[in-house]
Amino acid sequence: MSGIYFHIPFCKQACHYCDFHFSTSMKLKNNVVEGMLWELDFQKEYLRENIETIYFGGGTPSILSIQELETLLDRVHKNFDTSQVKELTLEANPDDITKEKLTAWKKLGINRLSIGLQSFYGPHLTLMNRAHNAQESLNAVKMSQDHGFDNLTIDLIYGIPFKDHSIWHKDLETALSLEVPHISSYCLTVEDKTALGVWAKKGKFKPADDEFGAEQFEHLVSKLKSNGYEHYEISNFAKPGFYSQHNSAYWKGKPYLGIGPGAHSFDGKTSRQFNVSNNSKYVKAIEQDQLLLFDKEDLSREDGINEYLLTTLRTIWGCDLSVLKEKYQFDLLVEMKTELERFHQQEWIVVENNHLKLSEKGKLFADQIASELFV
Ligand code: SF4
Structure with missing residues (x-):
């Protein structure tokens, strides 16, 4: 099983908290799409397994025209075995969702929408500089459901400063009333280079x-x-049968190919590639010198162990101790006995069926726990 990820590095406006790679200038949009087509040809041997998921993330993929999406998908179908694709996700912002687009997305085979709502509270949307208001968000979800998109996920942000928790509680009630089967929710983090960081x-x-x-x-x-939602990853909640297959594969260490500026790829074993995170350098690299397109990194045994811990500990499945033993000859229970005893006393971890998992309390310290277990 493997997946293809497209990073669409364009947005209408810069959200004040965002440190992803994107540009608000559309000047290079055509060139970047051309570059992606070239990459799909260049990398057609990268994935050796069947593709089961395709994911358009960003940035704002819903900014692409139907024709651009169609061209990219046609090239995927031409170059890869897509007969087993089960999930085709498109991230969409509420202000881009129209009846016409929904009909066309459906025709292209898109069967999962990820809608970036973030909040239903006007002043918080303004603080974050989102390009939509709460009513547009509600309309977008309803319209998507009316067009047969049952597999919907919405994004919500918590931890936005306010005098109490009332807005967050209300946001959650509103989100629940939408009856979507999947919710991703992240704490507002204030990164130095963002507008919020500067302020x-x-x-x-x-x-x-x-x-x-x-x-x-x-x-x-x-x-x-x-x-009725299952908490299957620290930031992700789903009704039974609606886990994100693309992200689950990523957390389980399956191979994926990343296309576009800032995208990265993993061969499922020991090698990663990182595309340049700059639209004009990406376009130039493809036009002039393909070697500048990406950095390649061979994962050491230590990198492999650390990455496995970091991703799996965040999930409902936990860290499979036998994988660490068989793949890396690393006995976590022996090597990290002192740390694990301490976490156990703090009631942060449990070991079940040879899997190390975080308790509800431990989920609050997921990154800290993983990093203290790093080799
Ligand atoms: S729409 Fe998404 S990617 Fe674009 S600036 Fe806002 S948060 Fe970042």
Whole structure:
């Protein structure tokens, strides 16, 4: 099983918290799409297994015209075995969703939409500089459902500073009323190079403290679980049968090919490739010198162990101790005995059927726990 990921590095406007790779200038859009077609030809031998998932992420993939999407998908079908594709996801912002686009996306085989709503509270949408309002979000979800998109996920952001938790509680109630089968939710992080980061440095914006975010995370988990969602990854919740297959494969270490500026690829074994995160350098690299297109990195045994811990500990499946033993000759229970005993006393971890998993309490410290177990 393998997947193809497209990074569409264009957005209408810059959200104030975002540190992904994107550009608000559309000047190079045609060239980048051309570059992606070239990459799909150049990398057609990269994946040796059947493709089961295709994912358009970004940036804002819903900014692409139907013709651009069709051309990219045609090239995928031409170069790869797509007979087993089960999930074809497109990330869409509410302000891009129209009846015409939904009909056309369906025709292209897109069977899962990921809608970036983030919040239903106007002042928070303004603070984040989102390009849509709450009503547009509600309409977009309803319209998508009316067009037969049952496999829908929405993104929500918590940890936005406010005097209490009332807005977050209300946002969750609204999200639940939409009856979508999947919700991804992330804590607002304030990165240095973003607008919020600059304002925070100048004292014009005060991020919420960790405790505020943690309380909202705990409410998120209990609310969604009591409404029938399974908490299958730290930031992801799904009704049974609606886990993201693309992301689940990624967390399980399956191979994937990343296409576009800033995308990366993994061969499923020991090699990673990182495409240049700059639209004009990407276009130039393809036009002039293909060697500048990506950096290649061979994962050492230590990198492999650390990465396996970091990704699997965040999931419902946990870290399979036998994989660490067989693939890396690493006995986690022996090598990290002291750390594991400490985490156990703090009630952060459990070992079940030879898998190390985080407890509900431990999920609040997932990254810290993984990094303390790094070799
Ligand atoms: S739409 Fe998404 S990728 Fe674009 S700036 Fe906003 S958060 Fe970042």
